[in-house]
Amino acid sequence: MTRRTTVLSVAATVALAASVALTGCSSGGDEPALKVSGAFIPQPVSDMAGGFLTITNSGGAADKLTSVTSPLSDDVTIHETKNQKMVEVPSFDIPANGKLTLERGGNHIMFMELKSKPKQGDKVRVELHFEKSDPIEVEVPVEAPHHNPRQH
Template identity: 50%
Template sequence: MRRAAVPVAAALGAALLLGGCGADDSASPAQLSVSAAYMPRPVSDSMAAGFLTLTNEGGTKDELTSVTSDLGEVTVHETTGGVMKEAGPLAVPAHGRLVLESGGSHLMFEKLTRRPKEGEKVSVELHFAHSGPVRAELPVKPATYRPATGH
């Protein structure tokens, strides 16, 4: 009777050990990073726009809920059918990207505390539903700048 217990215990142990192998990372937390960030030089004393790409290398989606900056009030806007309006939280899919680009979803800076000049950098802090905040620097580019890649 004792001999039968050893193979069963060994098989059970092997099954538990192998059960962890090959497991996907779909439950891994969001791993957020920012790329292709920039701000066209503002043409107004009170408003500016910002663009960037958020990449999530993790297995869990998250949501961009708000953005803060010492440059002024920042909201996330979306353009639909040629009409711009404030957006609610925007999804950052697991193993995916959220692109904030001209003509689509983007950052809107209002009530500027100063008018940034070309060559400067504007700091922002991105806030999420589940992850900690992510800081990013937006280099100020010419007012007509359009990236060749990244958006």
């Protein structure tokens, strides 16, 4: 092997190794990046309450909201509204570079058999659980019973 062939062979090997390393770094490395905003619970008028919020995913991978826990209730579920009926669901999709909106008249969180009735101005601790992301804890403000930010 000549010196020129050896130099070209080494250069080709280095270029191939660099190409493989760069490909490994960029393939499938995207993760969900979740942020919660607009959370509120209307002051309950019975032994149950609804919860509403928006989860924005600025990451390149989708995730799912799989459950919600809170000291307010041992029975917290997530519901979809279809044909004006609430239906409990196992999860909600949070698309990559998208958002999940839980709002009055639509998909929402249900707190059943409340341990106490929080009043307007109180805050309720809620923990959101996801398929891929770590749980997010939110201090959710209690608003007036008929509060609806979409009407403002």
